[in-house]
Amino acid sequence: MKYIDEFRDGAAARGLARQLAVEIQPDREYRLMEFCGGHTHAIYRYGVQDLLPAGIRMIHGPGCPVCVLPVGRLDMALDLATRPNVTLCSYGDMLRVPGSGGQSLLRAKAAGAEIRMIYSAAEALELARRHSEREVVFFAIGFETTTPPTALVIQQAAALDLPNFSVFCNHVLTPPAIVHLLDSPEARELDAVAIDGFLGPAHVSVVIGSRPYEAFASGYHKPVVIAGFEPLDVMQSILMLVRQLNEGRAEVENQYTRAVTRDGNAKAQRLVAEILEPRSVFEWRGLGPVPRSALQIRAPYARFDAERRFALEPRTVPDHRACQCGAVLRGAIKPTDCKVFGTACTPETPLGACMVSAEGACAAYYSYGRYQEAA
């Protein structure tokens, strides 16, 4: 496929690996966090890890929306789904994540709840139009990539004056989470690791641009390289980070120039800003409460806000006792350090969200890296 296959070329990957080996300083460790689960998967799926010199340590970040959604929010969705006359729609990844007491949306569906897996937010809107007798709720999750389509359906529902459509909004924001990883006393207490630089998000940055990372790079003196999701993108970005660190620079650089600009998609940003606003605080699995790190529906669109329409009470629920997703999401431990990895917790019977999602670090290790790690 054009613009995909070329960025997976083995000869270029080996060339980049050789260049990295030449340029790294032998007495130094480069602790680089890839924020996104998309990068984690590229690293494991294509064996990038095996090509990297020993001095480069990749730390997996919390950029997996299914993973960072805390159990309490999932329990709220489960509550919604089991109310009479409600049809709950969500993206597929969310359905298998375990909530309290081993419950999941998939199990609730098997028990008779009306839960639909959708590919696009537009399908939820369409369901509401076709089934005026049902309360259709879109369980919206995701980072800045997935947010504009949610804002769009709320705007369209308002234009249609749809009385039976609402959104349970769980959209989260990338830059506050990165700042929190470095900044908060909670994160420091929670055994967070030192990070020298960041591989910045690919498709989040298509929407928000590279500018939002600038204050952060200079303020915390940490280099950020916006990186595409193909293996050569990742390797080239690692080389760019190594060069910045060797030269003592802490800038925002953009490797993914074919899709990311400094200002991003202004049309999508305007739409999101019209419909949604920052929450004062939002709880993340692994990071705890993070200020201004998520979005809620603005007052003029309140009738489409499922939290208000159904008077949902916020809940805080701890993770399964054996699950160490939180520490994995902070980059404090590797998935294989978790006691239940690959034993009690597998993609077929996950205990934690990181084993469920296609972007979860545990799922990446299990699917691609487990045996190498063990060897």
Add this chain to the structure above:
Amino acid sequence: MCLAVPARVCALLDGERAVIELDGLKREISIELVDDVTVGDYVIVHVGHALGKLDPEEAEETLALLRDFAEAQA
């Protein structure tokens, strides 16, 4: 969740929709979030929406750099 793919726009439809081709398959997507999409553009597609356009010149520049690494090794 943030996974998105570049796909070629084959046809424009009414209502700010377009047909894209991806790996031999044709699919309908929304182009409401991106201005000035034309047939032949590559767009980044995510959950049924184009989120941005791919810049072929920038892609070629990156590929040229990557080819240099491949050749340096040979």
